[in-house]
Amino acid sequence: xxxxxxSLWVYLSQSPLLWLTVTLMVYAxxxxxxxxxxxxxxxxxxxxxxxxxxxxLLLTGTPYSTYFAGAQFVHFLLGPATVAxxxxxxxxxxxxVVAILPMLVALVVGSIVAIVSIVVLAQLAGLPHxxxxxxxxxxxxxxxxxxxxxxxxxDPSLAAVAVVLTGIIGAIIVTPLMNGxxxxxxxxxxxxxxxxxxxxxxxxxxxxxxLAGVFSGIAMGLxxxxxxxxxxxxxxxxxx
Amino acid sequence: MIASFGLILLCQLVGEMFVRAVRLxxxxxxxxxxxxxxxxxxxxxxALLARGPLRAEGVAHASRGMLANLSLLFIPAGxxxxxxxxxxxxxxxxxxxxxxxxxxxxxxxxxATFLAVSRLMARGREQS
Numbered sequence: 001x002x003x004x005x006x007s008l009w010v011y012l013s014q015s016p017l018l019w020l021t022v023t024l025m026v027y028a029x030x031x032x033x034x035x036x037x038x039x040x041x042x043x044x045x046x047x048x049x050x051x052x053x054x055x056x057l058l059l060t061g062t063p064y065s066t067y068f069a070g071a072q073f074v075h076f077l078l079g080p081a082t083v084a085x086x087x088x089x090x091x092x093x094x095x096x097v098v099a100i101l102p103m104l105v106a107l108v109v110g111s112i113v114a115i116v117s118i119v120v121l122a123q124l125a126g127l128p129h130x131x132x133x134x135x136x137x138x139x140x141x142x143x144x145x146x147x148x149x150x151x152x153x154x155d156p157s158l159a160a161v162a163v164v165l166t167g168i169i170g171a172i173i174v175t176p177l178m179n180g181x182x183x184x185x186x187x188x189x190x191x192x193x194x195x196x197x198x199x200x201x202x203x204x205x206x207x208x209x210x211l212a213g214v215f216s217g218i219a220m221g222l223x224x225x226x227x228x229x230x231x232x233x234x235x236x237x238x239x240x
Numbered sequence: 241m242i243a244s245f246g247l248i249l250l251c252q253l254v255g256e257m258f259v260r261a262v263r264l265x266x267x268x269x270x271x272x273x274x275x276x277x278x279x280x281x282x283x284x285x286x287a288l289l290a291r292g293p294l295r296a297e298g299v300a301h302a303s304r305g306m307l308a309n310l311s312l313l314f315i316p317a318g319x320x321x322x323x324x325x326x327x328x329x330x331x332x333x334x335x336x337x338x339x340x341x342x343x344x345x346x347x348x349x350x351x352a353t354f355l356a357v358s359r360l361m362a363r364g365r366e367q368s
Binding site: 023024026027031044045046049050053054057058064067068071072074075077078079080081082083084085086087088089090091099101102103105106107109110113114117118121122125126127128131135138139141142143144147157158160161162163164165166167168169170173174177178181183185187188189191192193195196197199200202203206213217219221224225228 | 245248249251252255266267268269270272273274275276277280281299300302303304306307308309310311312313314315316317318319320321322323324327331334335336337338339340341342343344345346347348349350351352353354355357358361
């Protein structure tokens with residue numbers, strides 16, 4: 001045993017092992033709770049994992065960069081998971097072909113609403129210009145939004161936070177909102193979840209219904225494309 | 241399992257190379273998705289390709305495992321919120337409110353458009 005009880009902590013807190021373990025264990029616990037509540041919208045696994053891990057970092061005084069050195073192995077899988085969406089798409093290809101026209105129209109309308117609403121509202125709320133630029137790509141998946149923010153000269157890490165917040169809000173409100181407005185078509189519900197709330201919305205959609213998950217995944221992929229084209233245009237037209 | 245994961249990474253790698261070569265303003269993994277889809281369709285046409293990770297349940301099994309835990313993958317980026325606490329203390333309430341309104345409006349506009357177009361199509365089919 002070492003003489004100094006702190007030396008073990010010094011070693012652990014700097015190694016990727018500890019933070020990767022913390023991320024996986026917290027998620028596994030929170031996900032089990034979510035399952036026990038029958039996937040209640042408020043028991044969102046992303047939301048609760050984030051505040052628990054974040055609190056742990058603050059209490060131990062660990063910088064985010066040290067945490068990320070371990071957690072990056074999980075973060076990396078966002079890319080392969082996007083590729084993996086090909087599988088549900090392939091398995092449900094017949095349903096998808098039938099709905100191709102509603103999807104394309106909803107994609108264009110939804111994309112424009114997502115960007116214009118956030119830019120206009122942020123201006124009305126009097127947020128600083130730099131913050132508005134980081135919020136604009138909020139409805140696409142983290143990697144893409146960070147790329148868009150960077151190309152606008154905005155803060156990519158703030159864009160990533162806005163993306164995750166958007167995803168959590170979307171995942172929590174989508175089920176009550178759709179039930180409340182009487183929208184029962186799981187294709188429409190899933191497509192809306194993936195468009196507005198990217199991967200976190202898609203994760204939620206897969207929890208509710210497999211077909212909703214498929215349409216959500218398609219919307220997320222298509223919106224990544226459309227939003228990266230539309231955001232620079234919207235910023236030019238709406239922000240002066 | 242390993243071969244299937246390798247195939248997924250290979251699709252992403254080709255996708256990243258493609259978007260950089262052509263300077264497309266879109267993420268590489270989205271091209272990777274299209275590529276994997278094309279490979280699966282090609283496998284159905286040509287029995288020769290149906291081996292290794294492209295066997296009946298190969299790559300599908302690996303993908304389902306990853307998609308079942310999609311939520312987990314957003315945690316590292318989300319924890320980045322600890323770096324933004326001062327900004328959130330200043331503008332947090334306004335940001336949360338406008339994000340919530342924007343998400344709700346986007347969800348409703350998208351779902352309503354989807355339903356409206358599919359009903360129009362259904363009506364068109366009935367009349368023809």
